[in-house]
Amino acid sequence: MRRITLAAVAVAFVFVFSLSLSMQQPKQQKGEQKKAEAKKPSVPIKNEGWRIIYGDPKAKVKVEAFYPVGSPGHEFVLEFSRKLAESFPGKVQVIVYDWTKPKGADEFSKRGLTCGCFIINGKMQVTYKGKTLAFMRRPEMMGWNFDMLKAVVGAEVEKVYGKGGSKPQQVKKTALQKSGARASPQGVVEIFVPCGLAGPYGDLARMFQKQNPNIRLRPNVTGIVALLNQLQAGATPDIFLALGTYELTKLAEQGKFVEGSLVKCARIPLAVVVPKRNPAGVKRLEDLASPKVKKVITYPFNLSGGRGAKQALEAAKIWDAVSKKIFTPKVPDQAKQLLKKGQADVGILYRTCLMESYIPDQPPIIEHDLVAVQTIPQHLYEPIYAAAVLVKDGKNLDAARKFLEFLKTPEAKGVWLKWKFEPVEETARPAKLSDKSPLFIYAGAAFRPPLEEMGRTFERKYGVPVKFNFTGSNCLLAQIILSQQGDLFLPGEEFYVRQAQKRGYVLKSEIIGYFVPVILVRKGNPKGIKSLKDLAKPGIKVGLGDPKACAIGEISEAILRKNGLTETVRKNVVFRAMTAPELANALRLGAIDACINWDAIANYPWVRPAVETIPIPPEQNVITANPLAILKTAKNFQAAEKFLQFALTEGQQILRKHGFTARNDLPPAYAKSLFSPVKATK
Incomplete structure (x- = not known):
């Protein structure tokens, strides 16, 4: 059932039929249909x-339709x-589900849908005569008709019942079909466009196609979650237009781009x-x-907007x-609507959602019922970017590259400003040395x-601004590979630098410190946990890092393997965190009884009062080195080199100040416990 659901939410827009597959009904045929409609239905109907x-009900081909039945236009x-x-x-x-009714709405939400659609035997995306199709929204809006739907359902009937199981209606060939001519596939670029970017995309597409008349852009416009699910399910458009780059990380790890x-x-x-009435009197972020x-409503935390909202609240110390x-809707598009309906007092939302269009090339809809009382200062959260990326195995990547190059032009950048987006780079304070551009550092979340x-300190001393991207180490590596930008890389362990080095992204690296894993328990140790073996006791709720996302996850698995506790402890794992700080927060809030985490995390000011630390003996432990690497993509190599040397000198005292193990401070007893990236890959 889960596979069917993923397939159902995977697509949210029809890939328009070419003229050669157009099946418009003749006037005479339409007249015959109207007469037929007046006749008594020849199939059983249950309302x-x-x-x-x-x-x-015994039919083997099931078609499901999800729509607001009875609404105008449906x-x-x-x-x-x-x-x-x-x-x-x-x-x-x-089966037609009416989402204006509570049960129908529940079914609609359960499927993760964002707009009306027909689903054929659990599939929303189907391939017919070499074309990838989906039947979404209204036919006149999306370019499909009943004959197309009937032809696809007929093909499914033949597939299930065998040849002769259906007799598709014969359609008169068009002049284009008779001539044998075909539209050049090199001219079509398929683009996935989130609803929130439909407005600027429409303007950009019109400008691009005016300059490139031989290239036709074919968009798939729907909610961001549906588009991400479609990519995960194997769809291969040429371009993915992203509403934030954080959600691309896992797909990048899988080699999708x-x-x-x-x-x-x-x-x-x-x-x-x-x-508009602002009943809670909110004027700024702190008022929340x-x-x-x-x-308070915001986007799901696994999306860029929700992640940024959480970062801003943490940075503001609230x-x-x-x-x-806080509550987050399953479908992020609903956040604005729920706020308008009064189901929340305030929202942390994209400012651009107050002026947007869900359909390309349509004027913006200005929200008059909602007001942005404050644009959240950028320094409180990592920048969120609207971005475009090529999808591996896309059918027309050469033409797609032309569109990406167009997006870099001044006229294209102007379109985003029109729709109230911000320039990619903030207007920065002038550096003391005008020839010093800002440094951008990818770093594991624990290093914040x-x-x-x-x-x-570095900026005060050298006049070079330093910007960071803090998240799980594996996510950082994927972002480097995807963007091919950035100056330095500091993951939670050496394995990730080795991987970046193999791919040719590292110029040089130096170890600046170490992470020593410990067991963290809640203050007072109410469960009496004293060792790794105690994590396997019945009733102990254990939290671990996700080994696919962060270094502490991989190291925790290595520790459990080393001590023969993998299976026994895994039975007690109730939470997997994307980052080490997230793991500590779950412990502090009582969601878990214990976790394996870095010693440095226990020294965070907001963690220290709520936890106790239980050391793991050196012979049972697995220690990881922290290498700081200069990337080949560095735009300011001189400043990057200077920061590396700074981290090896003055930076060592700063590490110690925050309870981290500096380069020369690792006790000799732990020397044999160092994690081997080479062994880990075997």
Whole structure:
């Protein structure tokens, strides 16, 4: 069932039929259909209020339709559904779910859908005569018709019942088909476009196609989650237009994108958004901690917007006060609508959502019921970018590259500004040395406290601004591969630098410190945990890092393997964190009883009062080195080299200040416990 659901949410737009497959009905045929509609239906119909069922329940081909039945413009849904069941009696059953009814809405939400669609035997995306199709929204909007739907369902009937199981309607060939001419495939570029970027995309597409008349852009516009699911399920458009780059990380790890093809188009600012009446009196981010604010809505935390919202709240030191008030809708597009309906007092949303168009080449819709009372300062969260990237195995990457090059032009950048996005680079304060461009450092999330202090000290001393991207180490490596940008790389362990080195991204590296794993328990150690073996005791809720996302996850697995505890402890694991700080936070909030984490995390000011540390003996432990690498993509090599030397000298004292193990401070007893990246890859 899960595979079917993923397939169902995978696509949200029809890939338009070429003229050669157009099946417009002649006037005479339409007249005959109108007469037929007046006749009594020849298939059983069952109306349950929230859903209407056409056809034989024993039919092996199931077609499901999800629409607001009865709403203006959706009259076609029941007509098409009935005609499908009548066209294939006994072989096709059609179920129409009305999402305006509570049960229908539950089913719609359960499938993760964002717009109306027809699903054929669990598949929304189908291939017919070499074309990839989906039947979404209204036919006149998306360029499909009943004959197309009937032809695809007929093909499914033949597949299930064998040849002769269906008799598809014969369609008169077009002049183009008779001549044998074909549209050049080199001229079509398929692009996945999130709804939130449909407005600027429409302007960009019109400008690009005017300059490149031989290239036709074919967009697939829907919610970001549906598009990501479609990529995960194996779809291969030529370009993915991203509403934030964080959500591309896992797909990049799987090799879905062409390395180095990412183009950052604009920054997407986050804002504190309230209903027009603003009943809670919110004026700025800090007001979210007020008792007057009962509910806060934002995007899911696995998306760039939700991640940025959490970072901003943490940086403003109000996360603890606000976190229990936050709720996130399953479908991010609903966040704005729920806020408008009064289901939250305030939202942390993209500022651009107050002026957007869900359909390309349409004027923007200005939100008059919502107000952005504050644009959240950029220094409180990592920049969120609207970006474009080439999808590996796309069918027309040469033409797609032309579009990406166009996105770099001044006229294209101007389009984003029109739609209230921000330039990719902030207007920075002038550096003391005008020839020094800012440094950009990819760093494991656990390094945030000492690195941010290093960055401030380095900028004061040398006049070079330092920007960071903090997240799980494996995610960082994927971002480097995807963007081919950045100056330095500091992951949680050496394995990731070795991987980057193999791919040719590293110029040089030096070890600046070490992470020593420990067991962290809640204050007072209520479960009496004293050793690794105690993590396997019944009733102990254990948290570990995700080995696919962060270094502490991989090292924890290595520790359990070393001590023969993998299976026994795994039974008690109730939480997998994307980063080491996230793991500590789960412990602090009582979601888990214990975790394996870095010794340095225990010294975080917000962690120290709530936890106790249990050392892991050297012979049972696995230690990891922290190499700081200069990347070959560095734009300011001189400053990058200077920062590396700074980290090896003055930076060592800053590491010690924050409770980290500096380069020369590792006890000799741990020397044999160092993690081997070479062994780990075997």
